[in-house]
Amino acid sequence: MLSKSGVKYIQSLYHKKFRDEEGLFVAEGVKIVKEFLLHAADLLQRLYAIPEWIENNAMLLGQFPPDKLFEISNTELQRISSLATPNQVLAIVQKKAQQPVAPSGKEIILMLDDIQDPGNLGTIIRTADWFGINSILCGPGCADMYNAKVLQSTMGSIIRVNMQYTNLTDWHAKHDHIPIYGCTLSGTSVYEFRGDAGCIILVGNESKGIRPELLSRCTAQITIPRQGGAESLNASVATGIVLSAIMQHR
Amino acid sequence: MLSKSGVKYIQSLYHKKFRDEEGLFVAEGVKIVKEFLLHAADLLQRLYAIPEWIENNAMLLGQFPPDKLFEISNTELQRISSLATPNQVLAIVQKKAQQPVAPSGKEIILMLDDIQDPGNLGTIIRTADWFGINSILCGPGCADMYNAKVLQSTMGSIIRVNMQYTNLTDWHAKHDHIPIYGCTLSGTSVYEFRGDAGCIILVGNESKGIRPELLSRCTAQITIPRQGGAESLNASVATGIVLSAIMQHR
Incomplete structure (x- = not known):
């Protein structure tokens, strides 16, 4: 049985502030x-976990400490879940220390x-993982x-991809030998583009694109040629x- | 001022059943x-619309019948909106008759x-529109x-792309001279694939993929080569x- 305060504690982890304080997050x-x-x-x-999951995953749970596994009812799961x-x-997971x-x-x-x-963001992490890209730099x-x-959309790729949150301009100031290629609505066709062995692919905000101070750090801009009517x-x-x-050329 | 029944009527259009009955939908x-x-x-x-929008869009509204335009407050908009x-x-829009x-x-x-x-679905419609693809067949x-x-995610592309909902197997039985290329996790690399001038690209369900009865109608399967750890x-x-x-080769 989950206590009222236990439920509250898990629910608090849906807020970034508490995740940061506790160094924990929820994976569902x-x-x-x-x-x-x-x-x-x-x-x-x-x-x-509900009894059904525990039963079906005995093998997977083999070495897992039984004192960390709590059987709950569907109703209890509903109370602590963020999913419709x-x-x-549902797991309470320790954050890894950020690897630069x-x-x-x-x-x-x-x-x-x-x-x-x-x-x-989650879908991008999953896609990067598919193409074997292991490092993602995120602006604040x-x-x-x-x-x-985000976690839901990564479909587990969060485990394999190294994410660093940092001021992107400052980061690149320290690594300015690495060319940045910015994805924009103009520039070289991505079909003709051949990136350097080591390079940065920069993607900007959903509606505003790449901010000027980062765009000015770009070696070149690349674009996906449009053939129809959509604006973006x-x-x-x-x-x-x-x-x-x-990646098809690497 | 919006009446209580007016609000209710608009809210009812967020349900497919009522949209079908009324032949109307909400675009926001x-x-x-x-x-x-x-x-x-x-x-x-x-x-x-709120006053601010009406003021800023006088040009756009030029020929629009004033008796179809209703000024409402932000609070009223909140009550009829489906957005957070x-x-x-917000517009009440007449459905077009489905064009086969x-x-x-x-x-x-x-x-x-x-x-x-x-x-x-909305994102796929938007992407099809970007690449100049005008026809989408949707299974039931x-x-x-x-x-x-869906409408939100199309970002307006819904206007340009012709969508037909139909039984896909039956549809293809009547058009079986058109080759179908099914996107799966195995098959020819999409980078080597050259489709026929006229062809169908088939995408399946998010978790189950393409159903067997459609897969068996495929001329070939195409896939995106994986280089990393994500499963899909x-x-x-x-x-x-x-x-x-x-499209880069067309």
Whole structure:
């Protein structure tokens, strides 16, 4: 049985302020919890699951400390979940210490200036992971990576991709030998673009694009040629298309 | 002033059943209403707008019948809006009669089997419009194109893209000379794929993919090569990548 204060505590973790204070976050659903159990079980502080999930995941739970596993009812899960349709299991997870992005000079780094929509950020993390991109730099205006909707949209990729939140201009001032290619509505066609071995792909805010102080740091601008009527593309779709076009030649 | 029954009536249009009965839907926000005023003003039955929007859009409203324009307060807009942050103006719009997709043999038709997430469907419509694809066939399991979240995500592209909801197997039985290329997790790399002049690109459900009865109608399967750890891509991102890879050679 979950106590009233226990429920309150979990609910408080849906707010960034409390996540930051506690160094914890909530990860929900069968898919993401499985990823944590397989690849980062040591970060799992507590698991709350319905009997059905516990039964079906005996193998996966093999080494997991039983005192950290709490069987709850569907009604209890509903009370602590942030999802409209709660999905069997919910984990309280310890945040990893932020690993600074350390460029080797050979990889593509994704830089996100002010991606505010949690669904977009999560989808971009998932897409980066698909293309084997391991480092994402986020400006302070980006959605929080531990936001429930972000985590949901990453489909577990959050475990594999290294995220650093930082002032992007300051960061690049210290790494200004790395060329930045900014995704905009004008510039070189992404189909003709061949990035350097080590470079940064910069994606800007959903409606305002890349801020001027970052745009001025760009080596070049790249664009997805338009053939129809839409004024722009969704930020996560555009990121996927750009990464795909670049990665196919690497 | 909006009457109580007026508010109720507009709110009822957020349900598919009532939209179907009335032949009407709600389009919200500065961007989409502007697209309707510019390109399909005859479909606009009523506009509800705050004074600020009316003032700023005198030019746009030039020929619009004043008896169809209603000035409302921010509080009133909040009551009829489906958005967390209502956006100045809301329109009651007449549905167009569904235009059957009539293949010319030269165009790419997008076929969507069971895209259930409204945000995904809207984003796919917007992406198709960007690449100049004008025809989308939706299976009956797809989200309703007049759902508020779908419309929001299309960013106005709904006006330019012709959508037909139909049984996809039956439809293709009547047009079986058109090759279908199904997007799956295996198959020819989309980077090597060259579609026929006229063909269908088929995208399946977010978690289950393409149903067997449609998969068996596919001429070939195409895939986006994976280079990292994610198990799959978001459906709208995958659609964007596939369309981009194909359209760059046309």
